[in-house]
Amino acid sequence: MRAFILAAGEGTRMWPLTDTRPKPLIPLANKPIIEHILDALVEAGIEKISILIGYEGRQIAERYGYSYKGAKIDYVYQNERRGTGDAVLYASKYNDEKFLILNGDLYFEKSAISDILGHDNAVLGVYKDNAESYGLLIGDENLEEIREKVPSSSGLVNAGVYVFHREIFEYIKRVELSPRGEIEFTDAINMFVKEHDVKIVKYNGLWLDIGYPWHLLDATKAYLEKMKCEIGGEVEENVVLKGKVCIGEGTKIMSGTYIEGPVLIGKNCKIGPNAYIRPYTVIGDDCHIGNSSEVKASIIMNGSKVPHFNYVGDSVIGENCNLGAGTKVANLRLDEKNIRVVVKDKIVDTGRRKLGVIMGDYVHTGINVSIDVGTMIGSYAAIAPGAKIKGIVSTRSRVF
Numbered sequence: 001m002r003a004f005i006l007a008a009g010e011g012t013r014m015w016p017l018t019d020t021r022p023k024p025l026i027p028l029a030n031k032p033i034i035e036h037i038l039d040a041l042v043e044a045g046i047e048k049i050s051i052l053i054g055y056e057g058r059q060i061a062e063r064y065g066y067s068y069k070g071a072k073i074d075y076v077y078q079n080e081r082r083g084t085g086d087a088v089l090y091a092s093k094y095n096d097e098k099f100l101i102l103n104g105d106l107y108f109e110k111s112a113i114s115d116i117l118g119h120d121n122a123v124l125g126v127y128k129d130n131a132e133s134y135g136l137l138i139g140d141e142n143l144e145e146i147r148e149k150v151p152s153s154s155g156l157v158n159a160g161v162y163v164f165h166r167e168i169f170e171y172i173k174r175v176e177l178s179p180r181g182e183i184e185f186t187d188a189i190n191m192f193v194k195e196h197d198v199k200i201v202k203y204n205g206l207w208l209d210i211g212y213p214w215h216l217l218d219a220t221k222a223y224l225e226k227m228k229c230e231i232g233g234e235v236e237e238n239v240v241l242k243g244k245v246c247i248g249e250g251t252k253i254m255s256g257t258y259i260e261g262p263v264l265i266g267k268n269c270k271i272g273p274n275a276y277i278r279p280y281t282v283i284g285d286d287c288h289i290g291n292s293s294e295v296k297a298s299i300i301m302n303g304s305k306v307p308h309f310n311y312v313g314d315s316v317i318g319e320n321c322n323l324g325a326g327t328k329v330a331n332l333r334l335d336e337k338n339i340r341v342v343v344k345d346k347i348v349d350t351g352r353r354k355l356g357v358i359m360g361d362y363v364h365t366g367i368n369v370s371i372d373v374g375t376m377i378g379s380y381a382a383i384a385p386g387a388k389i390k391g392i393v394s395t396r397s398r399v400f
């Protein structure tokens with residue numbers, strides 16, 4: 001069966017991490033989200049993969065080319081972003097009878113694919129205690145309706161993985177624009193279920209969706225808990241590694257460093273001397289965490305440096321950033337209330353008491369910069385020594 005991956009969204013809520021890359025290329029545990037999907041597809045025996053690309057889509061095509069671990073890949077360009085239904089309709093150019101359709105911004109295991117493949121028309125469902133921000137699957141064995149954002153609900157929700165016969169395209173063509181002005185795939189499914197059986201396939205494995213940047217921290221935590229581990233690299237004397245600590249080839253962990261797993265460290269990094277890395281941290285390739293720097297439950301992407309006397313907690317640091325000596329990140333409000341941030345001009349409660357900074361790529365801070373809770377810093381920003389920053393720092397800006 002052909003897999004059709006929807007990877008053309010703009011991921012605006014993920015700013016600043018989507019400043020420089022499409023959302024499917026954001027790394028989860030040092031591997032782009034879409035690569036986890038490609039791996040699951042190949043492991044489940046899928047041989048034809050089509051990827052719908054749009055925003056910054058060239059990066060996806062350049063990275064994966066025309067084959068991946070034996071599967072053939074091709075790309076379709078979505079000219080205009082008109083909604084998920086419109087996105088799925090681009091698959092109609094292929095002659096296949098049936099399609100496996102997947103959102104390109106989710107993490108799931110191979111069993112999600114193998115569970116659903118045998119069906120004719122089916123939607124994958126995953127259980128959520130708090131289902132109100134998802135599409136609730138109404139029905140028992142057969143789907144009766146996907147109901148969006150039902151307050152105080154729990155149950156199986158739409159996991160963004162579907163199998164549909166090509167007849168679904170006719171239903172998408174009949175969908176009217178939703179209140180937010182988009183052609184919604186779920187509207188087409190709700191019409192389709194009135195005339196066809198659509199199975200609800202329950203999936204019990206790990207399923208992680210990432211809508212806002214801080215969801216990447218939650219997804220990382222869940223992923224690291226299940227991760228299997230290898231220690232490559234070089235570990236000097238007087239290093240303490242507690243619990244599950246995965247270390248990539250060419251990485252050097254220097255004396256006096258204390259690491260509490262689960263922690264994942266990529267290739268060719270320099271850690272220490274005397275660094276402290278706390279649970280649920282992921283460090284990419286070619287990073288440096290230096291003397292007296294502490295990193296807690298954070299993601300440090302490829303090529304970034306946290307080199308001297310830094311504290312980074314509950315934060316995402318993009319690629320190729322450099323923190324000046326003594327730059328520190330606050331991750332807890334004094335009143336310990338939930339941290340709220342502005343996303344697309346609206347205040348959003350992150351639901352987290354602890355959140356540090358979300359930093360795009362190529363950000364540089366001078367010495368002793370103080371970054372307040374929930375600060376979002378656009379890519380290529382430069383922050384002068386001693387600055388105190390909070391709120392939103394625009395892409396490419398200079399802060400004095």
Ligand code: TTP
Pocket residue numbers: 006007008009010011012013014023052054078080081082083084086087102103104105211
């Ligand atoms: P959404 O989460 O609705 O959109 P998005 O990823 O652009 O995020 P944001 O709201 O932050 O801007 O998309 C669900 C999936 O469908 C996701 O994998 C992206 C994909 N998609 C397309 O490929 N084309 C589209 O036109 C839309 C709306 C989504």
